[in-house]
Amino acid sequence: MNFMDLIDELFKQGLGELPVFYSRVSGLYLGNMVYERGKIYFKDNGLLAGVDEPPEPPDWNRHLVGMVCYRKLLRWESLSFFGLDYCELQSGPDPGFANSLKGMQNQYGDDLYYFIGSIYRAYYLMLDNGLLPVVLLHPINPKGDGHPGLAIGDLKSTYIGEDIEDKIRQDIRRGVERQMTLTIEEITENEIT
Numbered sequence: 001m002n003f004m005d006l007i008d009e010l011f012k013q014g015l016g017e018l019p020v021f022y023s024r025v026s027g028l029y030l031g032n033m034v035y036e037r038g039k040i041y042f043k044d045n046g047l048l049a050g051v052d053e054p055p056e057p058p059d060w061n062r063h064l065v066g067m068v069c070y071r072k073l074l075r076w077e078s079l080s081f082f083g084l085d086y087c088e089l090q091s092g093p094d095p096g097f098a099n100s101l102k103g104m105q106n107q108y109g110d111d112l113y114y115f116i117g118s119i120y121r122a123y124y125l126m127l128d129n130g131l132l133p134v135v136l137l138h139p140i141n142p143k144g145d146g147h148p149g150l151a152i153g154d155l156k157s158t159y160i161g162e163d164i165e166d167k168i169r170q171d172i173r174r175g176v177e178r179q180m181t182l183t184i185e186e187i188t189e190n191e192i193t
Contacts, residue, residue, distance in 0.1 A: 006139060006148055007033070011040050013070045013079050018119065019045075019172055021134035021155055027051070028158065030134065030168065047168055051160055060136055062094040063157035065101060065112065065126060067140045068119050069149025081122030082149070083115035088141045097154075104129040123176045132156050132168055 007015070016033045020042060023029065028051050031044040066083045084093060084101060092098075104112040106125040115122055126133040132155035140151045156165060 001148060003139060006150070007040060010068065010070055010079065010150065011035065014119075015068070015079065015135070015150075017175055017178070018068065018079075018123075018135050019133075019168075019175065020137065021153070021158075022137050028160070030155075045171065047164060047171065048160065051164060059091075060138065060151065060153045060157075061089055061091045063097055063154050064089070064093060064136075064140075064151050065131060065133060065154055066115070066122070066152050067142065067149040068135055068152055069142065069147065071147075076118040079119040080149075081115060081117060081119045081152070082142050083111070083113050083122075085114045086116060086142050087151075088143050104131075120176050123172065126154075127169060127173055127176070130156075132165060132172065134172075 001009075011033055016035070018032070019030055020033060021028070021030050022042075028048040029042070029044045030048050031042055034041050034043045064084060064087065066081055067087050068079050068081055071080050084098065093101075098113070102111065102113040104125065106121075106128060110117065110121070110125060112122070112125055112129065115125065123133055133152050134155045136151040136153050138151040139148045141148050155168065160168075
C-alpha cells in the first residue's frame with residue numbers, strides 16, 4: 001500500500017478527527033486532515049505558530065507511543081491503536097520513555113505499552129497520563145501483520161513549552177470527547193434497528 005492510499009484509508013475511518021503534527025524548514029505545524037474539492041488536505045490550527053523548532057529535532061523513533069491503524073475485523077468501529085509492544089521499530093525507543101509507557105494505565109487496567117483497542121480510548125489513556133498524542137505522517141508496521149498504519153508520538157518531546165502544551169491538551173481532549181458523545185438520534189437509531 002502506498003502512502004496516499006494509507007492516508008485515504010485512514011481518513012475514511014476517522015483520521016480527520018485526530019491531530020496531525022509535522023515539521024518543515026518553515027516551522028512546526030499541528031492540525032487536521034480535511035477533505036475539500038475531492039482531495040485530502042492538511043489544515044493547520046495555528047497553535048504552533050511562532051514556536052521555534054528545537055535546535056535538535058526530536059528523534060521520533062525514540063518517542064513513539066504506538067500507531068493508529070484500521071482493522072475491519074476488530075469489535076470496535078473506530079480506528080485502532082496498537083501500543084509500542086506491537087509495533088515494528090527502525091530503532092529502539094528511549095529506554096526511560098519506554099519504561100514510563102509501561103507504567104501508564106487507565107481506570108480499566110489497560111496498559112498503554114501493551115494496548116490494542118479503540119483509538120479514542122487510547123487517547124484518553126494517554127492524555128490522562130500526561131502525554132500529548134499526535135499522529136505523525138510516518139508509516140509504521142505492526143509486528144507480524146504487515147498492514148501499515150501511522151506512528152503516534154508524544155508532542156512533549158518537541159519541547160514546545162507548558163503554556164502551549166495546555167492549549168494543545170485541551171484541543172485534543174475536546175476532539176476526543178466530541179467523538180465519544182452520541183446524540184439522542186444516534187442512540188435511538190441503534191435501538192430501533
